[in-house]
Amino acid sequence: MIQPAVIAAVAAVIGGVVAVSVRDSRLVALGLLLALVASPLASSPEPAALAICFRSIGALLATYLLWASARSQSIASEGSGVGAVAELAAVCAAFAVGWFVVPVKPLAGPVAAQAAGIALIALALVPLAGRDVLRVGTGAAVLTVGISLLLQAWVGPATSAQQIAMTVLLVGMVGATSLLISPIPLPSSRPVPAGPSAGDDVESDSDDLPAPPAATPARTVSKPTPAGPLHDAESRVGAVGAPPDPQVSPNQRFAPGSPRVRRLHPRDPRQ
Amino acid sequence: MSLLAFLVACGAGSVLGLAGRASGRAGRLVGLVGLFAAILAALFIGSTTRLSVADVTLAGSEYSGRFLACAAGSGLVLCLVALASGRSGRLAPAALASFAGLAVAITAVDPGVALTAGAVATTAGALVLTRQTIDSEPDGRLAEMRTIGLVAAVFVGAAMALAHPAWTGQGDSPVFVLGFCGLGIGLAVRSGAVPFHVPAVRMGSGGSPLAPALLLVWIPAGLGVVAISWSATTFGIHSDWLEAVVAAVQVVAVATIVLGALAALVHDELEEIVAYSIVADAGFVLLALAARSDAAAEPARMWLLAFIVAKTGLVAWAAAVSHSFGTSNLGRLRGWLRRTPLLGLALVAIVIATLGWPGSAVFGARSTLIRLALPEGLQLLLVGAFVLSLAYTGRLLLVGLLSPAEDVAAATVSAPAGDDAVAALATPAPTKRRGSRAAAVALPTATASAAGEAVPGKVAGTVAGTVAGTDAGKVAGTLAVASASATATATDQGAKDGPTRPQAATGESGTTPDLLRKLLTVWRLNRTLEASLVVAVGAAVAVILASGGLGASDASQFGIPLDTAARATSTPLPPPTLATAPTPAPTLAPHITALPSISPGAGGSANLSPSAAPVKTAVPVHGPAN
DSSP: OOOHHHHHHHHHHHHHHHHHHOSBHHHHHHHHHHHHHHGGGSSSSOOOHHHHHHHHHHHHHHHHHHHHHHHSSOOBOOOOSSOHHHHHHHHHHHHHHHHHOOOBSSOSSOHHHHHHHHHHHHHHHHHHTSSOHHHHHHHHHHHHHHHHHHHHHHTOSOOHHHHHHHHHHHHHHHHHHHHHHSOOOOGGGSOOOSSOOTTOOOOOTTTTOOOOOOOOOOOSSOOOOOOSTTOOHHHHHHHHTOOOOTTSOGGGOOOTTOSSOOOOOOOOOOO | OHHHHHHHHHHHHHHHHHHGGGGTHHHHHHHHHHHHHHHHHHHTOOTTOEEEETTEEEEOOHHHHHHHHHHHHHHHHHHHHHHHTTOOSOHHHHHHHHHHHHHHHHHBSSHHHHHHHHHHHHHGGGGGOOOOOSSOTTOHHHHHHHHHHHHHHHHHHHHHHHHOOOBSSSTTHHHHHHHHHHHHHHHHHHHTOTTSHHHHHTHHHHSOTTHHIIIIIIHHHHHHHHHHHHHHHHOOOOOHHHHHHHHHHHHHHHHHHHHHHHHHHHOOBHHHHHHHHHHHHHHHHHHHHHHOSHHHHHHHHHHHHHHHHHHHHHHHHHHHHHHHHSOOBGGGGTTHHHHOHHHHHHHHHHHHHHHOOTTSHHHHHHHHHHHHHSOGGGTTHHHHHHHHHHHHHHHHHHHHHSOOOHHHHHSOOSOOOTHHHHHHHHSOOOSSHHHHHHHHHHHHHHHHHHHHHTOOHHHHHHHHHHHHOSHHHHHHHHHHHHHHHHHGGGSHHHHHHTTTHHHHHHHHHTOOOOHHHHHHHHHHHTHHHHHHHHHHHHHHHHHHHHTTTTTHHHHHTSOOHHHHHHHHSOOSSSOOOGGGOOOOOTTSOGGGGGSOSEEEBTTSOEEEOTTOOOOTTBOOOOOOOO
16 A cells, blocks of 8 residues: 555655646645645654644745745746656666665655655756746755655654644745735836935835936847746846846746747736 | 744834835834844843744744844844935845745754745845846846745755665765855855855845845845854764865855955945955855854854844945945945944944954954854955955045045035025936936025025925925925925025024915924935934944844853754764763853753664754764765
8 A cells, every 4th residue: 555655755756846847827826735734744653733734834835925925927937947757767777776776774764755755856857047036936946855855754744833833834935935026016007206315214126226227229249148948037138139127026027939838828927 | 921022013014014015104113113123032032032833832042133233223224224315125135035944944843844044034135136127037026936945945855964864875965065165155055155246235225225235144144043052062073074075164154255355345336345345255154154163152152143243234225325325336435434334333333343453352253253263374365354344445435535426415414505506406307217306405504595595485495396206295385395494594595594484484385384294304304414423323333232242142152952952862973972961052042951951863862962952853873985
C-alpha cells in the first residue's frame, strides 16, 4: 500500500514542476499551493493537525498574495528556462537519486521526503538563475520547500515552532515576490502638487523620478541581447526596437508580437 | 513579558503601518509609535525574560535587549529624519517586521527556529524596494529576490549542520564545511561584501535612499549575531576543506574592507559613498565569522552594536544633506559644511563612533577581530582600514569647507534676509524636486522677510501659495502669513516696523495666529534644522556606545541562547567525552546555566552538558572529524 508520505512527496514535486514550468502566474500560484500544502505531509510521523492547518493556511495566504498581484494585470513568466521536458527529466533523475542514495542512516524520515527534497532543489536551480523576478521568487520558494523536506527526512519531523517559522518564512518569501512583481504606482498616476511647501508631507519615493518622457520614436538600433533560451522579457523588448519605457513595470514590458512571451488576457487595472 | 511586548509592538506596528500607508500621516505615526514602543520594550529585555511559543522558548539576555533597543532606536532616528525630509513612510513597517524576525532569531533556544526566523527577517527587505528605476537593467528587485532566496536557503540548510543527522560517510566534516560556507555566503551577499557589492550599492537608486539602513545594516547585523554566536562554538574543528573555506572568507573580508573603503573614496554620489562605507565595515562581521573563536564573539557583538547605530547615523546624515541641498552629488555639495555645521559635527561624531579611539571599546573590538581572524602579516589591515576611513570622511569634510557650489548657495538652509529673500522670491522654482523642496522650506521665511520690507502679508501669502501649488499652496500661504509675524520681528527692519506690518499681514489675511500656530510654523520652517538635530543626537548616542557606554560593553559579554544551543551539540574538537563536556565560556549569560541540563539527542541518547539549553538536535558525542 502506498504510504501517504509518498503521495504527499510526489504531489509536492508535481506542484513544484507546475510552479516553475508554466507561464501563467495564476497557474504558478496553484502549483506553489500544491507544493506548500503537500510538503509538510511528507513526513513520518505526520505532524500534528494544528501544524498541518497552520501550514495550509499559510500556503493559502502565500498563494493569495501571488494571485492578487497577478489579478489586476497580466503577469507572465517565461515558463521553463530549459524546456518542460528537460525540467521533467531533471526532476525524475533527481528524484531517483534521492530515492536510492541515502546519506543518512538511519533515516529519520521517509525516503520519499528525501527524494522529493532533492528533486525540488534540482528543480529550483534554473529559475534562480533567470532574470525574471516572478520566476526567481518561485524558484526560491521551491528551493526552501525542498530543503525543508530534506530536513524532515534527515532530522525528523519538525516541531510545531519550526512549522510556524517555516510557514512565516514561505509566506514572507512569496509575499516578497508578489510585492516585487507588482506594478508600481507611477508619479503621473497620482496628483502631484506643483511644488512642495514647507511642512508638506508628500510621499516622496519618487523624488528622483523625472517627469514622464515625451513620446520618442522607436529606436532603429536594436539593443544587443544575449543569445540562448534564457532571454528575459526586457531584452526581447529591446530587441524589437522600442526603447524600454521607464514608466512601465518590467513585468508589463511585453512587446506585441514578441516571439515567445504570450500576453495573457490583459485586464483593466482595478480602479 | 517584555519580549512579548516587543513582538507585539513590532507586529502591530508593521501591519498597521502598512495598512495605514494610504492615509499618509496616520501610517507614519503608527510606525513611529511602534518603533518607540519597541524601544521601550527592548530596554526591559534581560536575562530573566522568557516567552514560550508553541514548543520553543524565547530566552532574552542582556545583549539581545541592547541589540534590539539599538536597532529600534536607530530605526526611530532614521524614520524621524525621513519624516523631517518628507520621505516615504514605508521604512518603519519594514523595519518593524525585520526586528520581529530578528528578535525571535536571537532569543530562540531552538537552532532551527532561530535560523529560520533570521531568514524571515530578510524577507521584509522587499518592502523598501518598490521604487521603479529608470534604467531597469540593474533593477534592484531581481537582486533582492535572489538575496532573499539565497539567505533563506542557506540559513534553513545550515540548520542541518546543527541538527547533526547520522551521516554515513566521513562524519560531519563535509556538512560542517557546507554549513560554514553557506553561512559565509549568506552573510556576504546580504551585507553586500565584495564581490556581491553591486546590487547593494545600487540600492539607493532602486529603493528608498534610506533602504541601505535596513538591508545593509540592521538585517546583516542581526544575521551576524546569529552566525557568529554559532560559528564560535560549532565550527571550531580542524579540516582541510574547512580551512580552505575559512581562508576564502578571510580573503572576502579583507577585500571588502579595503576595496569598500577605496570605493567610498573615489565615488561622488553620497548614496554610493554611504553604501560602500557600510559594506567596508561589514567586512569585520565576516572576520568575526572567520575567527571561529569564543574570544572573537564578544568583540564582534560589541562591534555590531556600534555598527548599527553609527552606520544608521551615516545613512541619516546622507539623507539630511541630500534633503538640505537638493542633490547628492559631492561635486555639487561644495560648501555644505558651511551651511549646515551641525551636520558636519554629526559626521565627525559618526566617524569617531565607527573607528573609535585607542582604548575605546570599538577600537578594541576592531583590533581584536583583526588579530584573531587574520595572520600576522595582515595585521596592518587595522591601520589601513583606519586610514582609508579617515580619507573618505576627510574628503567629505574637505568638500564641505570649500566655497559653496551653486546648489548649496541656492538652497538656503538658514533664514534668509533682505535681498536674499527678494531674490528667493524672484527666482523661479528649481527644476529638481529635491531642490524645490529645499527652496520651498526657505521660501516662506523669505516671504516673511520680504513682507517685513514692503510686501503686504496677503501678497506674500499669495506668492508663496502660487509657487507652492494648489492644495499645498493654501497651506503654505497660510504658513507664510503666519511666518511673517513670526520672523519679521526678528529682523532689524522688522524690529523697526514690526508692530504694524505683522498686524497688517494678519489683518489682511483674516486670521489671527495664535501661539500654537506660531510654534507650528517655526517648527515647520526649520525642518532642515530638526533633521540635523536628530542626526546629531543619533551620532552622539553612537559615540557613547562606541566608548562602551549605555551598557554596551557589559551586554557584549553575554551571548544569545543559540550559543548554548550550539554548545549542546557535540563539537568534534577536542575529542569529546562525557567528562569533557563543553565548559561554560565567559560569554555565556548567567541565566543560561539555570536551564535544564540534559538535552535529548536525535538518536535517543542524552547529551550531558551542564550549561546547555534544551535543544532537540543534540546527539551523542562523536569522534574527531576526519
